[in-house]
Amino acid sequence: MFCYQCQETTKGIGCTFKGICGKTEDVANLQDLLIYVMKGISLYSIEAKKHGIINKEVDQFIMNGLFATITNVNFDKNVFIERIKRGLELREEIKEQLQKSGVNIEMIIHDAATWTAETVEEFERKAKTVGVLSTENEDIRSLRELITYGLKGMAAYASHAMNLGYEKEELFIFMQKALAATLNDHLSIDDLLDLALETGKYGVDVMALLDEANTSTYGNPEITNVNIGVRNNPAILVSGHDLKDLEQLLEQTNGTGIDVYTHGEMLPAHYYPAFKKYDHFMGNYGNAWWKQQKEFESFNGPILMTTNCLVPPKDSYKDRVYTTGDVGYEGLIHIEEEENGNKDFSQIIEHAKKCPAPIEIETGKIVGGFAHHTVLGLADKIVEAVKSGAIRRFFVMAGCDGRMKSRDYYTEFAKQLPKDTIILTAGCAKYRYNKLDLGDINGIPRVLDAGQCNDSYSLAVIALKLKEVFERNDINELPISYNIAWYEQKAVIVLLALLYLGVKNIHLGPTLPGFLSPNVTKVLVENFGIAPIQTVEEDLKVFLG
Ligand code: FSO
Ligand code: SF4
Incomplete structure (x- = not known):
């Protein structure tokens, strides 16, 4: 096995026998094979879509397959075996649909579209040949994986939206187009960088769709203790x-x-x-x-x-x-x-x-509900506070929490931020500081929690609104800094979405992704100002310059 999709990957390089997350070697390999099967299906499916052939099961299969391979979602070997089997059947079904419609599919010759097997032993053998390391060039590999991980996050959000009856055909088309593109040896580094940014565009779309699904079904989040x-x-x-x-x-x-x-x-x-x-x-x-x-x-x-x-x-x-x-x-x-x-x-x-009541481990209340609707409702107050100097700067500290000791940085950073700053958060990263008493500014709490990681969309909406109110041409001219914590692949789609929206100088921690090769990192640093975190003191100096 070789897996380096999450922040906790072994030594920051890759898990090679058992994941830090607990994923076993056989499951990791079968996940690689499922991804490969879905890439093969995508080669046919994008052709089918071009010819107006609809296969809803394919769309859902790929969405759920991507979702199931996200870190800490599914550890069950049998699930992956069954999905690989069903995937191979579906690939044949869609191939038949194309042939029946008279579409020429002779040009689809990639191994992912043609190989086949029936037994678990054959799956396990094949799995070892199609993993991450099967792409030799480390920069191409890095970008292919960056895109794939973004797609995984996208798929998770699309799936929650679909559960509420919201779906968008464009998202399925893109997921499959991008999966198929990761098989294409003719794409250059620049092509893949463009595709990664395009993934970010659809990342914005999927988060907007989920926001619409959640708020139309359950109402707009309200300030809540x-x-x-x-x-x-x-x-x-x-x-x-x-x-x-x-x-x-x-x-x-x-x-x-x-x-x-x-x-x-x-x-x-x-x-x-x-x-x-x-x-x-x-x-x-x-x-x-x-x-x-x-x-x-x-x-x-x-x-x-x-x-x-x-x-x-x-x-x-x-x-x-x-x-x-x-x-x-x-x-x-x-x-x-x-x-x-x-x-x-x-x-x-x-x-x-039959169970006893929970043991109390803490008491009190935490406040949240600062998604775009609430915050935009407070816009006058916020603008006033910025103009008067009561609020000097906002810090977007969205993302994930994780086990590593180095994440204490985020608690310390929150504590040391000057009192005239506000933290905008979303995702489980908030648990590093949402129980600290950081006070408020003119009644506005200093930690504004928008919601889940997908509600990072709200933070983007807020930033875009402030850009309009303050009549700035560029989102980066606002008094907002980005200090994002990441762990798994939903954070990857959030990051790509922010890059697509033009956000520069994002600090990413507690470590940069192991899947970014030195050259790809260099491009991200040069073009987007992405930087790793340093010490709290050093970073505060940089941010508050
Ligand atoms: Fe946290 Fe886990 Fe939401 Fe992630 S629960 S780490 S970004 O899955 O999904 O924020
Ligand atoms: Fe390792 Fe993370 Fe992959 Fe688990 S998901 S095997 S911890 S890189």
Whole structure:
């Protein structure tokens, strides 16, 4: 195996026998093969789309396949074996559709489109030949992977939007076009750089689509105090990003005496008006994903994982963890979607009834709900505060949290920021500073949480609005600095989206991606001013210059 898609990759270079995330070698290899199969399908599918041949299953298969290979989503070998099998069948189906329509497909000769196998042993053999390192040139490899990881993040967001009935054909076309392009040996470094930026364009589109899906379905996030303590009822903990799953669980637990708490990235669900009507939607329990081994233990009740980030569960609570959607782990119970799109969570509810209430690990409240609608509603106040000098600068500190000690930087950075600055955040990065008492500026809290990582879209909308209000020509002329923390591939699509929007001088940490080759890094530094983080003191000097 060779995997370097996340920030915690071994030595910053690549995981070669077992992932730091817990992904095993066989699963890593099969994930590579699934990606390869999807690239092969894409070669046919983009032809089919050109000729008006519709195959909805292909679109969904590729979206969910990309999603399942994101860090900490699916660790289940059998899931990948089944998907590879289905992928090969689908590839043949779409090929047949093309042939029946008289489309000439003789030019599609790439191995990804033609190889075939039936047994698991054959899959495993093939998998070893199609991984990341099968691209020899390290710059081409770097860009191909950058694009692929961006597509994975895009796919995750597209999937949440689709669960709420929102989809966009252009996104599927692009995902498949870009996947196919990563097989094309004729594309130059410049072509691939352009494609990476184009990925960012569709990144903006997919986040806008998900924003539309979430806000039209559940209302605009409102300023909300979220309880972080517990009460004495048995309860279910929900983690991940899927609001549709949460809604169904809240409906099904209503009146059962079971409380529901959020963990990690599900925290922002509390900001949506539609979820406020549930009295048993109690609060948020714990912190970012990587603390789950401790927090799931003390929660006492069952846990539903709707997306990443799942950490291989400890035996002490393993029987309480349930997965759904693209999430999977061998031995955990998976709740399947029914034909009509419903999910039956009764098994989890019955389980919860037998469990003691959660152990309280903290008390108090955290505030959030500062997505674009709320912040633009405060625009006058904010503009006034900027003009009067009460707010000197905004710091976008969106992204992910993670295990590495070096991420203490973000807590320290937040603490040391001058009192006349505001942090704009989204994603689980916020847990590094959202429980600090950083105060407010004229009633505006100094940490404004827009929501999940996909709500970084809100931060872009806010920046674009400020650009308009302050009559600037360039988004980079605003008093906004970007100090982004990344962990997995959704952060990659967020980053590409910001680059596409023209944001310069983003600081990225706690380390630069292992998948960026020295030459690709050089291009990003020269063209976009991307920089690694240094010490808090050094960075503050640079930002506040
Ligand atoms: Fe965090 Fe995990 Fe949202 Fe990521 S939960 S790390 S960017 O999956 O998705 O922010
Ligand atoms: Fe390693 Fe990250 Fe890949 Fe897991 S996802 S195998 S930790 S690079």
